[in-house]
Amino acid sequence: MPYSELFKDHLANPRNAGELADADAVAEQSNPVCGDRLKLSLRIRGGRVEAARFLAYGCPPTLACGSALAEMLGGLTVEEARQITRAEIVGALGGLPSRKQHAAALAVETLREALKNQRH
Amino acid sequence: MPYSELFKDHLANPRNAGELADADAVAEQSNPVCGDRLKLSLRIRGGRVEAARFLAYGCPPTLACGSALAEMLGGLTVEEARQITRAEIVGALGGLPSRKQHAAALAVETLREALKNQRH
Amino acid sequence: MRRVYLDNSATTPVDPRVVEAMMPYLFERFGNPSSVHFYGQEARSAVDRARREVAALVGARAGEVVFLSGGTEANNLAIRGVCEQQRERGRHIITTAIEHSSVRAICDALERRGWEVTRLPVYEDGIVRLEDVRAALRDDTVLVSVMLANNEIGTIQPVADIGALVRERRAAGQKHLWLHTDAVQAIGRMRTDVEELGCDLMSMSAHKLYAPKGAGALYVRRGTRLAPQNVGGHQERERRGGTEAVPLLVAFGEAARLARLELDERIEHLRHLRDRFEAGVADSVSDIVFNGDRVRRLPNISNISFRYIEGEGLLINLDMQGVAVSTGSACSSGSLEPSPVIRALGRDDELARGSIRFSLGRDTTDEEVAYVLEALPRAVENLRRLSPLYQKAQAERACAPV
C-alpha cells in the first residue's frame, strides 16, 4: 500500500466524524488547487478542547488528516492546540507520501481558522 | 530449420565430393560478391556424363547445390546437362530461401563453364 | 480476507491454459529465434505460430503483426512511427480527448516538436462524432488516431465509419493519411476485425487478454510504412529490434486463440454480470450517475460517479473490504486532476472525482458480484457520513418544501 495501516484504519474507522451542535469554534477550509474540503467543529470549555468533530471531502489523506487531527485535539489546551504542526499530524498517520503533504497543511490551516473564529 | 531435411542431408552426406583424376571437363568458379567457390570435374564418354565430382567452399547452399548438381549430372547427355536450370537445382534441394538463390546460379554457371572447357 | 478483483481493465490474471502453453518455452525450448540451429528454429516456429494466432484474432495476415513489449510501445511505434515517416508530407494529427495516457503523452511530445494536434471532443455519451473527424481533416493530416474502446468508460468509438472516411479521402488523392486505433481494451471483449474497421494500424496488449505482462503487438497493414523506434537486429522484419520474448509471445498467441474461440461466450457472461451489477447498484445507492453510453460500450466495464465523495477514498474503502476497483486517476497517481475522460463527458469536477470503474473479467462470478453489492453501499455510506458536501445536501433536502 502506498498508505500505512494506521492511515487506512483512520479511513475505515474515522475518529470523531460529524459536527458538534454546541460548537464554540467552527471553520471550513478548502484547498483551491484540488477542491478538498475540511470542516472542523470544536467544543472549548475552560481553555481546553473538550470535543472535536470533523467532516472532510477529497482525497484519502485529507480524510485521514481530519480524523487524526480530531483525535489529537481532545483534551488539549487551546494553547497546545494552536501549536499542532503538519509534521505531528503526518506522524500520527505513520507518514504520508511527499505529494500528499498538502492534506496536513489543510488540516493545520482549518484548525488555526477555527481557533481564530472561537466564540468568547 | 530454415533449410529442408533434403538440403541438410546433402550437407551431411555430400554426393560425389572430390575431383576426378581423369576428368574431361573441369571448371572452378567463384562468386565475386561473397567469395563462394565451386569446382566441378566431369568424365564425359560417348556424349554422356559418366561421372561428376564437386568441391565447394562457402555458405551451406553453395555446398548443397554442388552436391545436388553432381548427383543430377550422372548419366545425362551433354545436351541434357547443358539445359539444367537454377530452378531444377533448387527443386532438388527441396527449395532455398530467396536470398540464397545465388548459390544455384553459381552451380549452373560452373557447369556451363565446365562444358565449354570440354576436351574433345 | 475475501478478495474480489473487479479491475480487469487494468490487467487480467493469466489463464492457466496460457501458462501451460508457455511453460515449455521457459525450459527445454528456450532458444533464441535468431539462432540457425535446432533450438533457434524451434523458437522461431513458436513465434510464427503465435503471430498467426494474434493475426487471426483480428482478421489480419501474420506478416502484418509486429510483436512488441506492450500496448504502450504499440501506441508509440504507431503514432511516432507514422509521423516521423511522413514528416515531409504533413504535420497534423487528429486524436480524441479520451485516449489512453500513452496516446496522450505521445501526441503531447509530438506537439512539442512541431506537430499540430487536434483533439476531438466526445459528448455526454462518451463517443466521438464522425462529422467532427470530417471537419478536422486537413490536406496535411497524416494520422487519425481514435481508440476502439475506451479504457475508463468502455464506450466504443465509430472507428469503422472513420475508416471508411479515411479510405474515401485516400481514394480522393490524400495518399499519406493513415488511421490508427488503440484496441488494447477491445480485443477479446468485442469482435475486432481490421478489415471491418478499415484501420491501418492497431495496438494490442497481452496482459488485458489473460496473458502475462510484457507482450503486445501492432497490426501494420501491408503497405503502411513506419519509422522503427527500437532498432538493432533484424527481428520483426526490421520494424522492431531486440530478442523476441518467446515465452510471452507464445502465451499471447494462446490467449488470442482462446479469446477467438470463446469470444461470444465471454461477452455474454460479462454482459450478464455487468447488467446485474448495475441494477444492484442503482437499487442500493442513491445519488449516482452512470458514465458513458449504456449500449455502445464494452460488456465488462461499469463506470459510476458517486456524488459527494471522492474516488480514491471509495477505492480504499472497497479495498479494505477486499474489493479491487480503480478510479480515473489510478493511472496517473500523483496528479490531482479529476479524470479527463469523465470531464470530457461534460460532468462537473465533483462527479469526475467521484467516479469508479468496475471492470469484470472472465473469472468473475455471480457470487462475487453479490459480495460487491453488499460492500459498496457500506463503503459509500462510510464516506458520505464524513462528507461536508453530503451533509449540506441532506440539510438542504430536509428544509426543501416537498
Place this chain on the structure above:
Amino acid sequence: MRRVYLDNSATTPVDPRVVEAMMPYLFERFGNPSSVHFYGQEARSAVDRARREVAALVGARAGEVVFLSGGTEANNLAIRGVCEQQRERGRHIITTAIEHSSVRAICDALERRGWEVTRLPVYEDGIVRLEDVRAALRDDTVLVSVMLANNEIGTIQPVADIGALVRERRAAGQKHLWLHTDAVQAIGRMRTDVEELGCDLMSMSAHKLYAPKGAGALYVRRGTRLAPQNVGGHQERERRGGTEAVPLLVAFGEAARLARLELDERIEHLRHLRDRFEAGVADSVSDIVFNGDRVRRLPNISNISFRYIEGEGLLINLDMQGVAVSTGSACSSGSLEPSPVIRALGRDDELARGSIRFSLGRDTTDEEVAYVLEALPRAVENLRRLSPLYQKAQAERACAPV
C-alpha cells in the same frame, strides 16, 4: 538425439529457481503495479524488490535501475536518450568497431540524422585502446559508448580506464560528456560494478542471465538525464512508459540475486570447462586460430576460426550432431558479410567467415564438452573434404620441400 547447447551467449535456459520465483506473479499475484489496491501494491513491491536485486548485482542504487524489455531497448534508450537530451551541447559520439548490432544500428541511425560517430578500432587482441579514446575525445563529444565484454569473442574492454578518463574530462569542465557501456554479456559472467567502472549508463538483459526473454534494464547514474523513448504512463519515474512486465522483472531480480551469490563458482566452472575445451580442440583440429585475447575475456566464450571452411556450414554440421553453436553472421542472417568483429581483429575474409563461437553456460557439463570434442573434428573433416581451398593447400603441402 543427444543435444548439447553451447550457445549461451545467444540466450540461456531459464533457471528453475527463477521460474519458481516468477510463478506466483502469473497466477494469484497478477496485479498492475500502477493500481492503488492490494493486488497493485503487491505487484509494486515485487517490482521494487527486483529492482533492488538488479541494482545489487552491479553495485548501483535501486533508483538508478530502469526496467525495460531487453538489452536492445536499453542500448536504444541510453544512446538515443543521451544524444537527444544533449543535442544542443554537441553531436559527437565515440564508439567501437566491435559493438553489438543494436549499438551499431543506433549509431548509424544517429549518423543519418546529423550526429558524427567515431568508431574506434580494436587490435589483434580484440581490445580497444585507452589512448585511442583519448585521441578521439572532442569538446563536442557527448557520449562514449564502449561495451564491457564483446558478445562474439568475449574480450573485456578497458571501461574502468575510460571511466576514469571521462571523469577527468568532466572535472576539467566538459560537463556534458557521458559514458555508456553495454554489459549485456558481462553481467553474471564477470564482476561488474558501476562504481569501479565509472560509467553513467549500463545496459543489461535478463535472458543472458538464466531469466526469460522480454526483460532488461538500464543503469542510469543519479544525475544523468535522458530523453525518454517509450512514453505514456508514469512508470519507471517517467523514464519508460508501459505496464511493467511484473513476472519477468521478478524473474530478472531472482536471476540477479543468484548470479551475485554464485558468481565466483560460475566463473570457475566456466573457465575450467572452456579451457579444457580449447585444449581439446587444439589437439584434435589443425589449421585453427583462436580469436581474441586469451586472458582478458569472459570465461564462457571460445571463438575459433577454422581455415578453409565456412562458419554456417560447420554450424549446420554440428547442429546435425546435436551441438548448438553460432557464427558471427548468425545475428545478421541474410547478409553475406563476414563477421565484422573478426574482421576488426585484422583477420582475412576466410578466417572471418570460418569463425565459430562456442559459449558455455552454468549447465554445461564435462561430459558435454567431451561429446563436442568428438563431434567437432568430424564436422570440420566433413567440410574440408569438400573444400577446394583445403584440397589446394594439401596439394601444396605435399609438394613443398621439407
